[in-house]
Amino acid sequence: MPRTRAELKAELQVEAERLIEAMLHWTEQTEAPDLTAIEDQVLTLRQQFGEKLAEAAVERQATAAPLTVRCPQCGRPMHQKKKRQRRRVESRVGEIPLKRAYYYCDHCQVGLFPPGLAIAGGGPRVE
Ligand SMILES: [Zn+2]
Structure with a gap:
């Protein structure tokens, strides 16, 4: 919550x-x-x-996360692949915890984690 x-x-x-x-x-x-x-x-x-x-x-x-996440490549609605995950991500302002859902487009085989960051292929990877 x-x-x-x-x-x-x-x-x-x-x-x-x-x-x-x-x-x-x-x-x-x-x-x-x-x-x-x-x-x-x-x-x-x-x-x-x-x-x-x-x-x-x-x-x-x-x-404020949107309910419908659309694929940045094809525009199709993406589905939530996993429950919200908590991970610590190294950022320019230090290590921060991200607890976000991971969305996936079956057509393009592209995932978003968090929404707004495109990850090509494979699993969640945030840089
Ligand atoms: Zn797509």
């Missing part, structure tokens, strides 16, 4: 608070850090928050 907008927002606010607290704690514990150390710390925290944001965006998108 996807979380509501308000639940997601509250969760992101808690995460932001946690990261801010972690940053402040780090500054108190780290004596005279150089720019590289500051960069490393900020990038680590940014990475964590980025993953949370991406996760929330994916979840919101799943809520």
Whole structure:
């Protein structure tokens, strides 16, 4: 069951608070850090928050998923091949969990996972 907008927002606010607290704690514990150390710390925290944001965006998108998915190649309706799968996907903002249905076109033998990402042949592969 996807979380509501308000639940997601509250969760992101808690995460932001946690990261801010972690940053402040780090500054108190780290004596005279150089720019590289500051960069490393900020990038680590940014990475964590980025993953949370991406996760929330994916979840919101799943809520609004269309009921009929059409094949991007032939336009025929695709069928849901498997129940929703949960997998962790490496993205530019870090590793995020995707829990999406996998759709398949028997005519073109093309799958979509998640909708919008075409995967030629074989099984689900997300890059
Ligand atoms: Zn097709």
